[in-house]
Amino acid sequence: MTDRLIKPVGRGFLFLDSHPAGCARLVRDLTGQVEARTTDSRPVALVVGSSSGYGLAATIAGLARYGIDGVGISFEKAPTHRRTATAGWYRTAATAAYAADQGSEFHFVNADAFADTTKSDVLDLIAERFGGVDYLIYSVAAPRRVDPRTETTYQSVIKAIGQAAQTKSLAFEDGEPVLQEVAIEVATDEEVAETVQVMGGEDWIRWVDALEERKLLKDGFSTVALTYIGSELTGPIYRQGSIGAAKAHLESTAQSLRERDGVEARTSVNGAAVTQASSAIPGIGLYVSLLHKVLGDKLQTPMQQSIALWDQLTGEKALDLDEDGRIRLDRWELDPTVQAAVKAQWDSATVDNIGEVADAAWFYSEIRRLYGFDVADVDYDATTEVDVDWPS
Template sequence: MSKRVLTPRNRGFLFLDSHPAGCERLVADMWQACPDSADVREGAGPVALIIGSSAGYGLAATVAGLKRAGIRGIMVSVEKAPTERRTATAGWYRTAATADIARTAGRDLAFLNGDAFSDEVKNQVAGLIERRFGGKLDYLVYSVAAPRRTDPVTGITYASVLKPIGQANHTKTLVFDDQGVPEVRAVEAAPAEDDDVEQTVAVMGGTDWERWITFLAGRDLLGDGFATAALSYIGSPLTAAIYRQGTIGAAKAHLEATARALNERLAKTVGGRAVTSVNGAAVTQSSTAVPGIALYTGLLRGVLGERLVPPVHQLAVLWDQLTGAAPLTLDDDGRIRLDAWELADDVQAAVAERWEAATTDTIADLADLVWFRAEVQRLYGFSVPGVDYAAAVATDIAWPALHAPTPMGCGGSQRA
């Protein structure tokens, strides 16, 4: 087993390698941070499918689902294996760590590494539900952020873009040089043109989510009362032009319309429900690619400090509402809102004031840059407290095998 001393090497917010021990510790810390639930008991838990389970809110959904709801089931993501020159992707190591936690907790999770848009993966999932998980699915959480999607029926590949609609957007963004010195830079995003909106909606809208539900229903795999949630974001007026009112926002609107249609359909067929869950801001590999989001998130943390709610706490609330442990609370558009802490008027007013004042000279006093830079590094397993980064670590960690499930009672309690 090869061992290496790994140091962070990056181009902007993208890192060339990931740290296995840091990723493992990060998942363990998420597990410890997620509140326990008295409703999780010994025995078979509900069967869940989480699509996009290895990063960001999808990872939080997986960890919180284990801790709060005692889920078993199937986790789907796309990650790259280690090579002689490169480590595996961070999501690969996070998945291995999540599998270890699930085994210790006595929960049967199967992890698939493949394109969730493809019919091949859908068939793999269906087969596992039929053979390993009793033939019925209770929950599906959809958390997919992708640059492109190939339609398995037509073979057409669509590409998503981050662009405003109607006119160019002038905004501020936060960057760091090679020495970590921050700069607030003015940027311009050209408006969407041609079929940019349609392409982005085809990738990031509700089309694939609906295909999953239709496919599983066609195989008679949806249990009575089946519930599904797609994870979404609205965000601040400060970033609305490039996000909620831009091409990605059009895709999110399509996702929400899909939820309303699916909700009506599932209510009639299995007494079920479909919702979107609007989450609050977080530093993720997807969010750092959006112009202005890095600056906004750093300023938000500067205002809120420790009151900024981490994803695993938000997803614990989502699982409580999906399972009935807490009342289901929806807004007028049928969405679960987990972002009230972020969009409170006083918080947004304070962030807006700092946004106006933010320059390269003032940013260190207005934003929590130490936290933000550490959060970016933690996406790749670096800057995680308690990890010895001077020590060599094994990088060729195996993907969790699709082993036969451990019988409940023989693998330990479902609570660790």
């Protein structure tokens, strides 16, 4: 037993430790947001990227609403004598406990999803326990990828394409909001290509290929990769930048997968949210804090959107598709009235008024919650056990 007093120590949006009890309570709170559906079947799902953000929400929504069985994959760090485990480690342990309580057989694998050895091990597990999968949800946000065929390491970048860009961005100093101007360099062709290798559709299609080769695609198999489009305010950094090139590749991958017999493939365009991945992108933090200022409780959470995604995947509700065949869960965000209000706030934001114009306090609290802090009904003055086992 290793009880420790855990405090939020870090810099910017990065914290050195995570709070195990806070992460567990956060998962418990998420499960409480889901209304179960009565069903005799237990769909089998493979969730690649199940420990954080939308992947975590999709996993919990599937477990709580439709009683899914299956496998979740993530890549987390165990606790050491100096540091706690990553937040995703503790969230996974809590999610596994919830799945067991619900009677779901859901396994969690801690490994590099890009590696062929991971694919082989996971598919062995699926073949042995389930005989195949009904759904593959792909939600991976990684800074780098090692191509298992060539052992080449690709590194993603957050850069503009064509011409340099500049954006307002939200930062914090001693917990207080600070408005910054951030310059975004132009990516080289090689940097764009590497970003596509990391964040595009190549690994997604390799998972489908591996399942198909092992004859593990059940009748009616459906797969979805999670993506984002966002506002014109973030467009030069995101959708028109190097990340956007990767997202375009993800969407073209969905189109090519749909041409196969027995495969229904879509991208799901989710709305803006506070995640560990999105907080690293300049301008996104400011944009989301302004979006929350405009919408308040009407801002749809990843859990609300994941419930909607599962309802559409299972046929409970019709697919909400756009002209390009993408599932749209972001219409609330891109409503013209909402975007006009956010743009007005964005344009009026200055160094002096950022604390009033943006919902900065909410955003900073949401960042802390990613690491298990600022979660209601958790005693942060008490010690907590940090040596939590990965679910077997």
